[in-house]
Amino acid sequence: MTPTPVTETSVGKALPTPSERPLLTTVTIGLLALVLLAVPVYASMAGDPHVLTISSRILVFALAALGLNIALGFGGMVSMGHSMYLGLGAYLVVLLHTAGVDSGWLQLIAIVAITAVIATAVGWVALRTHGIAFIMITLAFAQLFYYLFVSLKSYGGDEGMRLEQLSDFGVLTGNRTALYYALLACLGAAAYGTYRLVGARFGLVLRASRINERRVSAVGTHALPYRLTAYVLSAMVCAVAGFFLANLTGFVSPAYLEWTVSGELIVMVVLGGVGTIIGPIVGAIGLLLLEEVLKAWTEHWPMVLGPLIILMVLGLRRGLWSMLPVPNHDSADVTQKERP
């Protein structure tokens, strides 16, 4: 007699709860943080600003992937449209400048607030559906915004445009190193915030609703408001990443909202390990570095990346980060967690 029905899924079979972190994980995170912190130092010593640019770009997407992870990894909402929030954050920098708001801090606040409103509307409509319909609708909404921005001729149309002015942060405006460390700080804050969120009462409902929404209702909780909130939070984090992207490249373009970007974000989350907190960061680093290598090798790099993604799906079920050994919940020894 089988217990609960087992479904084949690439989601981590038994998720490590935030309250139990083995020494190995802490050490790895520490090393990762050290490497990330050292990048600008290395870049200036080696006299290679390109490294800083690439690393900043990786951090932008790491932040966006971290955002998506809240909805996708923990909430199980497969949103194929999160690129729209990345693009929205970027475009709002330009739009706010047109509206006379140049202060970086004010822009950031405005971006988060505006994104929250839009994400609530989009999320409310999308969450009226489940499964395949939900995925399709998120994709469609992203396309909606894509075409919307393409049609804005005064903002470059489908070519995009250069920023007339970067977000104003006083003397630090345009400072690449400051940008990098600000990104890193946001990344750390977002990661820690997710960590607390997931272990709190909100996180319990969200994670449960991914696994068995029927059960959540049966105990008396309406899952929808929690899922919508998670969706909006994840959108807000993506929008902040977009803000950084615009300032990093000095450019906004509808290409930021392409569905391929949404797809890449999902790859990053899954590659790193769905439902883990550091996973998306590892996944972003992994995917973007891989893309750099492939692009250098051949101009037909999508033909290589595509099958690699397929192999990842078929083979690497729990993501890179989950390959770290995690202890069983009620024993102290460190063993690979396996489903019975």
Place this chain on the structure above:
Amino acid sequence: MTPLLSVRGLVKRYGALLVTDGVDLDISKGEIHAVIGPNGAGKTTLINQIHGEVRSDAGTILLAGKDVTSRTVYQRARAGLGRSYQITSVLPEFSVLENVLLAVQAVQGHNFHFWRPVTQTPALVEAADRFLALVGLLEVRRRTAGLLSYGQQRQLELAMTLAIEPKVLLLDEPMAGLGASETQEMTQVLQGLSSHYAVLLVEHDMHAVFALADRLSVLVYGKVVFCGKPDDVRESAVVREAYLGDEEIPA
């Protein structure tokens, strides 16, 4: 004493198929009311209708005097209706404790708390531990639920149902898949609890049914053909006819 659960004229059709045909039920506090019947009689649909997962075509459902007929599942749960599932629906990726915490926190205000770990909220953890102790799962509270034995998972299922502190329990085949000694254990647990709740029990294991039930309703083709004490059910010719060839009623 007003019954805690009162069902009148409940009807459910699937196209031309009449699955629930005007069912009436009354269950008071402290009473275990079993619904039995041959396969396909509509027991699962009936439970789903009372629980709210299936919308009824006609009839009323009163929970502690309140009309919940048009209420959603989660609203009924908050009003005091607990349900355990025939196919275990605990959350396998959560620890045993987290499973019960989900239920405990559901009925203690809202859950828009984003910062403090649930496992470090004493009020919730103590409450959860109480229910775990009730079903004998306290020692394994930290284990991942998916790693429990089947019998333990059924117990966890029950603990989650009790943890929302309901007034009425809908138990959908709680003995399903349990071995002889586990069934004994579960029967004892249920006997111990019954005085606090009104219990609707759907169950195929006739020994358990006759050990637990204060009253029985026999459901055949969606209609209650007999309702009465276990001994009366045993004697009834109507019931025998309905069950002929289906299940053995213990003599």
Place this chain on the structure above:
Amino acid sequence: MTLTLFFIQLLNGLQLGMMLFLMAAGLTLVFGIMNFINLAHGSLYMMGAYFAALAYGVTDSFFLSLLAAVLGMFVLAVLLDRIALAHLYRRDHLDQVLATFGLILFANGAVRLFWGSAPLYMEAPDWLSQSVSVMGINYPTYRIAIIVVGLLVALGLHLLIDRTRVGMLIRAGASNRTMVAALGINIGWLTTFIFALGAALAGLAGAMAGPILSIQPGMGEPILILTLIVIVIGGIGSIRGALLGALVVGVVDTLGRAVLPALLFQLFDPTVAAAVGPAIASVGVYVLMAAVLALKPEGLFPVQHA
């Protein structure tokens, strides 16, 4: 906007609708019966276009190129299904999204490798390059042909679904997947057939799109998005919904783009109209989709589930 021009745009809308129907009919079955989200459906459309262009270049026969596209896609789909996709049907949607996303990347890349990035052009055959006089305006017979083909396919699908045994299985599968499998029917070949049928229809759409749209890498994705909207509006798993949804989306999108900017110029200040017009025109169908979802999330013509 004169009545004649309006009618012309209406015909264009019908033509787009028919193309979308060809795309949506197969895909909605794949979604509804196989519970498989195939984002690479647009790639099948694209491959159909390229196959047709290739065949046309070799045989110079339009009819043969259509056949090549349809059969080619059918066979390709059977191979894909048997070799790779069968593993995905059991997996959750996240895995399916990722894997088919990977397929799109590969397909676009492969096409770029063999044919380059520059758009290909395919000429409609002479016998279809005429015009027909519609209300005093010349309307291309080719576009009428597309409408006719669409109607024929709709009729053919109706006969298949309602009159044949396979169709009965499809209908049963649409309303209760597990039951069909439990009845001992070999669900494996049925799903292969459904998938291949959808691919063949997409290939047909792509082949017919050749002469009126440019054939290039990535051409499949914009039409995929529209197809998804059609399916959402029509109801997953419902072919009737696919037809009606496709016509609605085709007409709304075409008329919207043609009529709305002009209408805005009538009503508002020219600078406002010029700025807002194109934006509203292109998002018309999305607003429609959102409205349908807000009011009826399961779609306008949903399949009744057991």
